Amino acid sequence: MSITNKSIFDVYSELKEDEAQDLVKRLYKMGHHTPFEHASFTFGIENISRSCSHQLVRHRIASFTQKSQRYTRFGAKALASGSDKRVEIEDLYVFPPSFQKHSSILTKYRDYLELGRRLYEDLLSKGVPAEDARYILPNSTHTSLVMTMNFRELMHASSLRLCQRAQWEIRSVFEEIKKRVFEVSPFLSEFLCPKCEIIGYCNEEKSCGRKPKKES
Numbered sequence: 001m002s003i004t005n006k007s008i009f010d011v012y013s014e015l016k017e018d019e020a021q022d023l024v025k026r027l028y029k030m031g032h033h034t035p036f037e038h039a040s041f042t043f044g045i046e047n048i049s050r051s052c053s054h055q056l057v058r059h060r061i062a063s064f065t066q067k068s069q070r071y072t073r074f075g076a077k078a079l080a081s082g083s084d085k086r087v088e089i090e091d092l093y094v095f096p097p098s099f100q101k102h103s104s105i106l107t108k109y110r111d112y113l114e115l116g117r118r119l120y121e122d123l124l125s126k127g128v129p130a131e132d133a134r135y136i137l138p139n140s141t142h143t144s145l146v147m148t149m150n151f152r153e154l155m156h157a158s159s160l161r162l163c164q165r166a167q168w169e170i171r172s173v174f175e176e177i178k179k180r181v182f183e184v185s186p187f188l189s190e191f192l193c194p195k196c197e198i199i200g201y202c203n204e205e206k207s208c209g210r211k212p213k214k215e216s
């Protein structure tokens, strides 16, 4: 279909799926990426670590709304009735896979987390506000957030965070994001890939071997 002299509405309603995909591919190849900004995705991301959320919010072309540590009591699950119930330690913190291999480390980690949780509750019981008591919470503390990103930024963030050099937790978030985008658009999900797939080589100092390093 020629789009010359067509109204925006006509282009939108008449452009066939395969023509639209062809156009998107051509724009992508040419580096004309502004049209990708018109599609945006909103994700509800639950129970990631504060360490992971800190990496996520470094992506500046996005909107974030994160669970407050000032207005919610850490370690308490709000029930429908409005009362609070104590929850299991595994439901409050991320347990990195590297810890799981060592039972002695896991035991020490659990003890450390329990100690921290008791201190947190002690602080609250003495009238310390939650906004101050949270200072003793570790990086592994669970958090939840809503993130909205336009597709251009999603491609950029994915190119960095799907790289094997990215930290495992944020990489797993972006692997999940790719799956969720696939559910909506298998076509668009193909654009979410590590940067080596885009540039054709690895520009990291240490390569995972997926693509060859570029000869300098």
Ligand SMILES: Cc1cc2nc3c(=O)[nH]c(=O)nc-3n(C[C@H](O)[C@H](O)[C@H](O)COP(=O)(O)OP(=O)(O)OC[C@H]3O[C@@H](n4cnc5c(N)ncnc54)[C@H](O)[C@@H]3O)c2cc1C
Binding pocket: 058, 059, 060, 061, 153, 156, 157, 160, 161, 165, 166, 167
């Ligand atoms: C493997 C890995 C290791 C990392 N290690 C560290 C670390 O040790 N320490 C650390 O501090 N950070 C680290 N980071 C975070 C990294 O430095 C970036 O802050 C993060 O990846 C966000 O990427 P970005 O700045 O390209 O893009 P975004 O913030 O997602 O922005 C997208 C793009 O918009 C443009 N843009 C946005 N804002 C501006 C601006 N103000 N001026 C000009 N252009 C702009 C740029 O082209 C940018 O690439 C790491 C990231 C990765 C992937």
